[in-house]
Amino acid sequence: MAEKHVLGISGGKDSAALAVFVRQNYPELEVEYFFTDTGKELPEVYEFLGRLEGFLGQPIAKLNPRRDFDFWLREYKHFLPSAQTRWCTRQLKLAPFEQWIKPMLAAGDTVTSYVAIRADEEYREGYTSKHENLKVRLPFREAGIDKKAVMDILESSGVGIPKYYDWRSRSGCTFCFFQQKIEWVRLKERHPDRFEEAKQYEKNALEHGSPFTWTQGEPLEELEKPARVIQIVNDFDRRKQRDLASRPINPLRPADKIDDIDDIYGDDEGNGACVVCHK
Structure with missing residues (x-):
């Protein structure tokens, strides 16, 4: 049995800043970084992931779902995902993550997942663990890191922010229904x-x-x-x-x-x- 540390990268600023923060403040941890790829991401996301890998000095694991967006669209009778029915998050993001850590948990390992929820996001909750050996930590909330501090972390590290923030407020699929x-x-x-x-x-x-x-x-x-x-x-x-x-x-x-x-x-x-x- 071992202790595993995993950190999900969305392609957005907060999760990238958390990766930088953990790398700088917990250098003793062997963290595995991962990105759940829907295949429908913006080109700017992949460019930013490459830049972040350069800072981290290690690759970010790409978790590709076994079945893509088009497959699940057919399974859901061609109904688009929505705020009421978020099947895209469930099938293209959460399920690949759970499949990825399943062998770790089956081996009896303790897995700590680091989630980028800031101190100024009291209304948000992170991923809820379904296994006793899967622990969820919120380092930003623990350290009092807010939105402006996230920007400081990215600027001072030289990683910067993804280019899509020039015109968009969030990462994710090109056709995310949460877009304005x-x-x-x-x-x-x-x-x-x-x-x-x-x-x-x-x-x-x-x-x-x-x-x-x-x-x-x-x-x-x-x-x-x-x-x-x-x-x-x-x-x-x-x-x-x-x-x-x-x-x-x-x-x-x-x-x-x-x-x-x-x-x-x-x-x-x-x-x-x-x-x-x-x-």
């Missing part, structure tokens, strides 16, 4: 082929009677119309200006210019995020 409307507009601008793929998935789902579209109450064919795009962009710009005007000036962080789309929209869109994907 401005992010769909930007996906069409940055990766039109991925937008078209999402549109085809949605069209197929609607033809099979799915009650869900990617963005609640508005098919992508309607969202991409020029007049609607202008409306979405203008609405986002107005909210952004209101958000910036209401922020207190922090002389210690004059260069803090990252657009946090979730902060700007609050709970009006998105309705949260999956535990595994968005970090």
Whole structure:
């Protein structure tokens, strides 16, 4: 029997910062880093994973599910995943992780999983262990690390943040249903082929009677119309200006210019995020 330490990388800033934090503060631990690959990730995610591997000095294990998104879409009768039915998280993220650690637990090993939930995220809960030998730790919460401290960790380490944060607020699949409307507009601008793929998935789902579209109450064919795009962009710009005007000036962080789309929209869109994907 042995003690194993595992840390999941989502492709986002928080999990990357946690990997850096654990590497710097617990150098004695032999941590195995893993990434559950849906096959539908943004190109920027893979570029960032390579950069993070360079800092860690070791590869990040890629956990590919035995069956891809298209397989599970057929299994779920072509119904799209949604906030109400998150089969993508369950089948493409959690199941591969559980399969990966299953031999460790079967051998009697104790497995500690490190999860990137920050100290300022009291509302979030991590992965719930289903095995007595699987322990879950939240180092950021233990150390009082908040969002701004996460940015400091990534900046000071030289890892930086993924390039998709220029236009998007979370990691995960290209067609994540937790995206906000401005992010769909930007996906069409940055990766039109991925937008078209999402549109085809949605069209197929609607033809099979799915009650869900990617963005609640508005098919992508309607969202991409020029007049609607202008409306979405203008609405986002107005909210952004209101958000910036209401922020207190922090002389210690004059260069803090990252657009946090979730902060700007609050709970009006998105309705949260999956535990595994968005970090």
